[in-house]
Amino acid sequence: MEKKELQDRIRRLVKEKNAILLAHNYQREEIQEIADLTGDSYELSVKASRTDADIIVFCGVRFMAESAKILSPGKTVLLPNAHAGCPMADMITAQQLEGLRSQYPDAYVVSYVNTNADVKALSDVCCTSSNAVTIVNAVPAKKVIFIPDKNLGSYVKKFTDKDMIIWNGYCPTHHHIYPEEIKLLKEKYPDAPFVCHPECRPDVVELADKVTSTSGIIKFTKEDPHHRFIIGTEEGIMYQLRKNSPEKEFILASNGFICPNMKKTRLEDIVLALEKNQYEITLSPAIIEKARLPLERMIEVGAVPSAR
Numbered sequence: 001m002e003k004k005e006l007q008d009r010i011r012r013l014v015k016e017k018n019a020i021l022l023a024h025n026y027q028r029e030e031i032q033e034i035a036d037l038t039g040d041s042y043e044l045s046v047k048a049s050r051t052d053a054d055i056i057v058f059c060g061v062r063f064m065a066e067s068a069k070i071l072s073p074g075k076t077v078l079l080p081n082a083h084a085g086c087p088m089a090d091m092i093t094a095q096q097l098e099g100l101r102s103q104y105p106d107a108y109v110v111s112y113v114n115t116n117a118d119v120k121a122l123s124d125v126c127c128t129s130s131n132a133v134t135i136v137n138a139v140p141a142k143k144v145i146f147i148p149d150k151n152l153g154s155y156v157k158k159f160t161d162k163d164m165i166i167w168n169g170y171c172p173t174h175h176h177i178y179p180e181e182i183k184l185l186k187e188k189y190p191d192a193p194f195v196c197h198p199e200c201r202p203d204v205v206e207l208a209d210k211v212t213s214t215s216g217i218i219k220f221t222k223e224d225p226h227h228r229f230i231i232g233t234e235e236g237i238m239y240q241l242r243k244n245s246p247e248k249e250f251i252l253a254s255n256g257f258i259c260p261n262m263k264k265t266r267l268e269d270i271v272l273a274l275e276k277n278q279y280e281i282t283l284s285p286a287i288i289e290k291a292r293l294p295l296e297r298m299i300e301v302g303a304v305p306s307a308r
């Protein structure tokens with residue numbers, strides 16, 4: 001079936017089923033084109049929870065669909081491709097986190113939203129890439145266990161005097177971009193600010209003119225007066241950048257900036273998801289209840305309750 005035919009079929013099914021189609025900024029262009037909402041993972045889950053849709057179709061990776069389920073337990077949440085996982089989220093298990101908690105009983109656990117639901121359930125508060133610094137500074141403890149991303153953790157460390165115990169996880173897509181490539185691009189395009197995601201390695205982040213989340217990158221490049229930008233995050237964002245700032249030029253920092261998991265979902269998977277109600281995210285009520293708490297605490301920054 002042609003792309004347009006598949007897209008039309010999806011839009012018809014979305015309407016018939018009272019569903020909402022969410023696409024993360026790293027999804028394939030043909031999916032972002034027809035999504036009801038595009039954006040960062042947590043922002044999408046929050047927005048979807050405020051709609052009256054019965055079904056949330058989350059085009060992203062598993063932990064994102066889980067967060068949507070945690071915030072909307074009464075809705076059916078579908079992940080169109082059951083194999084779309086996140087290697088970074090899988091780098092820490094609930095058991096490993098329990099081990100850390102007993103090793104550092106006085107520490108407060110801050111988990112990046114890129115974690116699986118059972119790990120969130122054992123965390124004190126969550127953070128996103130855009131609020132990580134604020135959240136870490138707001139926790140009512142001197143010692144902080146930061147999971148799972150060591151790169152985001154080192155970025156936060158520069159802006160806090162908390163004693164941070166940082167887990168050794170990383171995003172393979174962002175971690176394998178090296179400063180040499182960025183330096184060459186900066187020499188080639190001296191007029192272009194380098195804007196990157198804090199999941200990049202510290203030696204890459206050091207070269208950045210702006211470090212921010214995916215939605216932050218879209219906003220910054222739209223508002224900043226420069227006409228050309230070097231972009232340090234997954235290539236799916238190029239669609240949004242060109243859409244939001246058609247008069248500007250965007251240079252992807254590396255050809256290797258592709259998350260294979262984010263590219264697993266195809267239009268055909270979304271058709272099947274809507275026709276067959278697959279693949280439904282199911283979480284136990286206990287996990288939903290426990291994992292909701294750190295997400296809610298994140299929203300109440302500044303009024304973060306005492307450590308457990």
Ligand code: SF4
Nearest residue numbers: 086087088171173259
């Ligand atoms: S880009 Fe990195 S953090 Fe995001 S889903 Fe892919 S592997 Fe996970």
